[in-house]
Amino acid sequence: MRVREGFRMPEEHAANLRRARRLEWATLFFMATIVAVVGLAMGSSQAMKAAWIEDLLSLVPPIAFLLAAHWHDREPNARFPYGYQRAFSISFLIAAAALTGFGLFILHDSVMALVKMERPTIGTREVFGEPVWSGWLMIAALAYSAIPPVVLGRLKLSVARELHNKTLHTDADMNKADWLTALAGILGILGIGIGWWWADAVAAGVISLSIVKDGFTGLGHSVADLMDRRPATVERSKPDPVIEALRLALEELPWVRRAEVRLREEGMLLDGEAFVVAESEAVTPERLREAEEALGRTHWRVHDVVVTQVAELRHDRAAREPRG
């Protein structure tokens, strides 16, 4: 088996990846403190429990990212001739599945609490010798839980765009939306303070819906990725302009008359095949190699696009023989 060449990331992007790893370690640290703080303040509030579960689950995507980042640049070998770049897609699939599963579980819990008309009992606790309504402590914990994820989310978002890393991007999006969870939880507890016993369960339902949405989105992205979907932009999921850029780069070569490409994303990288119809001159291995290098220079993400010669493009044949 011909083993693929390993990918050498340009220094600028390698630095970004290192930055991303540092941010994910920071995320793990802060989310752990949030889990501790919210866990201590939790009491019998359903919304706090949902927020706590979401914070626990927020540990999963960073772990998934860090594991993938550790594996992805191993040299391709006889056992894995295509290399380990897919580690990002796989780890995110696992994370998204975990989120979806737990999110549905918590949603079920909240709905049942509402159906059974469970009323949360929230009394007082002693803080520095003074009795304080536990609701205030819960609100304080939730307020704290909103800050680190939002800050870290924005930082990670810009890095994810640079790296075209969908795993990191989805994780950052989730973090950025954590303020909604905190707000829902706080409104739920204030609602209980006013005497609306259902406010807590409703808030828990909202929070669990957001977890499930995150899970489904992540599942959609990672499944599409693993099914070799056409490369798309990180946020908008529109076709990535790099596809057209590669085709044009090939057609600019003097010995190429027509070209078409077929690409897929493997983690952050692009690979696939390119099909060229040559001008009358003979195509040599050197010419093909030259074409592959030209593609590599088009974008840093291009890695191992194999150029091959064909008699006619599928695109042109379809134009010539329209299906009747």
Add this chain to the structure above:
Amino acid sequence: MRSAPVVAAASAAAVPAARRRAAALLAAVLAALLLAALLLAGCRAPRDRFPQDPDHTLENARGATLRVGVADDPPWVRRTGPGDHAEPAGVEAELVRGFAESIGARVEWHWGGQAQALAAVERFELDLAAGGLTAASPWKSHVGLTRGYHTERLEVGAPPGTERPDSIVGLTVAVRSGTALANRVIESGAEALPAEDPWATGELVAAPAWELEARGYQPTGHVLHREHRVLAVPPGENALLVALELYLGAREAEIDDLLRAEAGR
């Protein structure tokens, strides 16, 4: 080295992104305003207005009647006479009486088993339940339990006049038969001696700290178990719960004296 289409696509995406950012900012401002309004309302409300009772239990009892379910559990709740509504004695009875007085209510006592009282509280047919309740009660998800107002220590004590041992491992410790203490004694490495009247055995005795003190037994410092005594209110009635917890907290220092007075009987 990006080609023209890439740049064009990037700038085309900027316009709807700006609109989305504006919408998000507006939503954030509205949410912050709502939050501030609610917090302000909560902070400025006097202590007895926030949190509130969904079922207005405290409000209904204030200046009227507090319906209390009691179960026999000396020295906490003790029968003084026959009848379902007889006035009880005991530490918890005293605390409940004091609490009712603080909200200007008279107490309507309802005697029964603990489960009966708690079931009634769960259904809002009673306002409070006392007697035999600890923080570990399995009823905590059905009713509202207060914070532990007193921690009862189950200790091992040496009879008066005898030498106080440093460790109880291998020694014989008498316990009242029919309690859950025998197992705890065995777990600590001592030998358990269940007896109908452990105080007459002349051995070390495992009992609540207040009882050891009342009988002049010296505490060995070996604590077998800690229990947090609580009272129960209907689920979700947080105004009543907070008022009760504040009252109990204010009288915390007197509880040891109340226990001694009870033990004297």
